[in-house]
Amino acid sequence: MKFTVLTLFPEIPRAFFEASIMAKAVEKGIIAYDLVNIRDFAFDRHKTCDDKPYGGGAGQLLMAEPLGRALDSVKAYKKHVIYVTPSGKPFTQKKALELSQKDEIVLVCGRYEGIDQRIIDLYVDDEISIGDYVMSSGELAATVIVDSVYRLVENVITPESLDEESYSDGLLEYPQYTHPAVYKDLTVPEVLTSGNHELIRKWRLKKRLQKTLANRPDLIASARMQGLLTTEAEKMIEEIAEQVSLKHVRKNRRK
Known part of the structure; x- marks a missing residue:
């Protein structure tokens, strides 16, 4: 399975992909990833990727052109594209299991006030929210989704570890104990x-x-x-x- 993350700050998700169980899954070839810097697709020398929204209002939006070019560069039209946003559908264990069956997922990390709606209309298959709160970093939210999904991919972790986890059958997990007694x-x-x-x-x-x-x-x-x-x-x-x-x-x- 491959995750492609489109972001203004690739150093944030990179740390996750290079650590712990994920690093082992990448080393074994079970998981692959690509971090795409949206700024590389900006037109001007300042690498501008955001601008004020039409109609007024606070904050900035990610512009359609750089983001669209970034999506085209990874052939997003052939893949499952997720935009992580507070206005998306709630993320659940059931959704994580569904996504774990995909061959490749492209995640768009928003910043500021979000992204131009035309990108959502043209490219996005799923708008997903990780909870009823707002974050400044779409990268962190995207990493939450990646972490929930990749661990369900076959051979990443043992099946027994998944059997009685919270939400696996509609219930929360039981209390756990280890040494000392x-x-x-x-x-x-x-x-x-x-x-x-x-x-x-x-x-x-x-x-x-x-x-x-x-x-x-x-x-x-x-x-x-x-x-x-x-x-x-x-x-x-x-x-x-x-x-x-x-x-x-x-x-x-x-x-």
Whole structure:
């Protein structure tokens, strides 16, 4: 799989591609990348790539001509082009999995107030937002997408590492523990050292449900709609709800 990143600041994504698991994937030939500096396609000696928006308003926009020339140079019309923008569709694990099946992805990194709409109309296949907030760096947002996608490509990491991750089946991940067994008087849950794999499985499922109910109850509703929750999981949800209700009753009694 290949990632092509169009940016005014190639040094930002370069650090990511040259480190950790990504560097190993590149070395093995599983992942390839190309960093394209949009300024190389500007017309004037100052390498101008932005200008004031028509109609007035604050800030600057990336101009259509340099960006269009950069996209043409990588034959973007043959590839899947993503523009990372706060006004795009929310990025999800499902979308990351879908993108991991592509042979090549081109990411356009916005800056300032964004890019000329004509580039979006002519070149962009997906407008993606990584969250309901605004960043000054399209490079950082693009790197988030790359990181979420490349790790799902076959042979980058072991399949077992992906099986029970957050969002893999609609739930958040369970709590994890490692050595030492005791840290500041807190001990590892006894079930995890029991060697009983069935008890460990049930404990982990219940913890996943508890965490999802506490932090992202909307995911439970979504998992139900998609038929992802088993009868066992539904029973555990009832048990968790009863335990929470009892805690509230006891708390109120103390008052």
